[in-house]
Amino acid sequence: MENLKELIKNRRSVRTYDGRELTAEDKEKLLAFMEKTENPYGINVAFKLMDAGEHGLKCPVVVGTELYVGGKIKRVPFAFEAFGYAFEMLVLYAQSLGIGTVWLGGTMNRQAYEAAMELGDDEMMPCASPLGYPASKMSWRESMMRKAIKADERLPFEALFFDGSFDTPLTEEKAGKLAHPLDMVRWAPSAVNKQPWRAVVKDNAVHFYLKRAKGFGGHEGLDMQKIDMGIALCHFDLAARECGLKLRFSQEDPEIPHDESMQYIATYRVD
Numbered sequence: 001m002e003n004l005k006e007l008i009k010n011r012r013s014v015r016t017y018d019g020r021e022l023t024a025e026d027k028e029k030l031l032a033f034m035e036k037t038e039n040p041y042g043i044n045v046a047f048k049l050m051d052a053g054e055h056g057l058k059c060p061v062v063v064g065t066e067l068y069v070g071g072k073i074k075r076v077p078f079a080f081e082a083f084g085y086a087f088e089m090l091v092l093y094a095q096s097l098g099i100g101t102v103w104l105g106g107t108m109n110r111q112a113y114e115a116a117m118e119l120g121d122d123e124m125m126p127c128a129s130p131l132g133y134p135a136s137k138m139s140w141r142e143s144m145m146r147k148a149i150k151a152d153e154r155l156p157f158e159a160l161f162f163d164g165s166f167d168t169p170l171t172e173e174k175a176g177k178l179a180h181p182l183d184m185v186r187w188a189p190s191a192v193n194k195q196p197w198r199a200v201v202k203d204n205a206v207h208f209y210l211k212r213a214k215g216f217g218g219h220e221g222l223d224m225q226k227i228d229m230g231i232a233l234c235h236f237d238l239a240a241r242e243c244g245l246k247l248r249f250s251q252e253d254p255e256i257p258h259d260e261s262m263q264y265i266a267t268y269r270v271d
């Protein structure tokens with residue numbers, strides 16, 4: 001199996017599939033994994049496989065597969081971050097099996113997906129993803145879409161991460177043992193590739209902030225950028241642990257001065 005760095009760097013959104021159904025073995029592995037995803041908030045995420053034909057699921061940007069996975073979670077504080085973390089674990093696991101995914105929050109007939117997930121009154125389905133084997137060539141629509149949102153690009157390290165305060169960009173050299181886990185955050189997927197994750201490294205702690213993009217306040221009670229933050233926490237946590245770092249998750253706002261577009265999310269202390 002590829003190591004985590006390769007999984008993260010080789011993952012890309014897959015919207016064009018080759019039409020083959022998942023093998024029974026791959027499906028079983030995914031189902032088993034879905035039972036054991038975790039997140040630092042301890043909020044349960046329930047996954048379900050869904051057939052597009054059976055439930056009338058439509059996603060105009062996806063071709064070549066009929067299989068989808070959705071996740072549901074209770075509408076409680078930090079549910080978006082928890083969901084982002086847990087669903088990204090599944091995305092990376094699928095990648096390790098050669099199965100493509102793309103996070104879907106908007107470009108689908110959401111009501112049909114939500115009905116298929118059989119949501120309880122206090123539950124939501126923040127996102128879903130198709131599952132299948134990537135086609136060797138992307139559809140024209142997918143390649144146009146990737147170009148439009150510059151999906152292959154990421155902001156530079158120094159624009160995302162800071163040293164002690166938001167006034168001082170953090171260089172990779174200065175980041176030392178944190179450079180790799182932070183770089184793995186850089187390669188995370190995010191809604192419309194907005195990359196809202198920011199982090200300040202201070203006194204052996206990494207404080208994560210959300211830099212809200214204009215007009216991304218969350219529609220229909222769904223906060224895609226908080227989901228992005230959960231994905232970032234997942235990449236950081238997995239990569240740091242793989243490097244042997246001992247982490248402690250906490251929510252203790254360090255009250256680092258920041259502008260109003262920024263919001264504190266969570267902290268990893270490095271022991």
Ligand SMILES: Cc1cc2nc3c(=O)[nH]c(=O)nc-3n(C[C@H](O)[C@H](O)[C@H](O)COP(=O)(O)O)c2cc1C
Pocket residue numbers: 011012013014015061102103104105106107108127149150151152188189190191192193224227228231
């Ligand atoms: C929370 C979230 C929601 C997303 N929603 C959609 C969507 O509705 N439709 C879509 O085609 N891609 C969606 N994406 C995929 C992003 O556009 C993609 O991750 C980003 O452009 C970076 O490209 P990459 O995943 O290939 O690295 C979403 C991603 C995230 C994290």
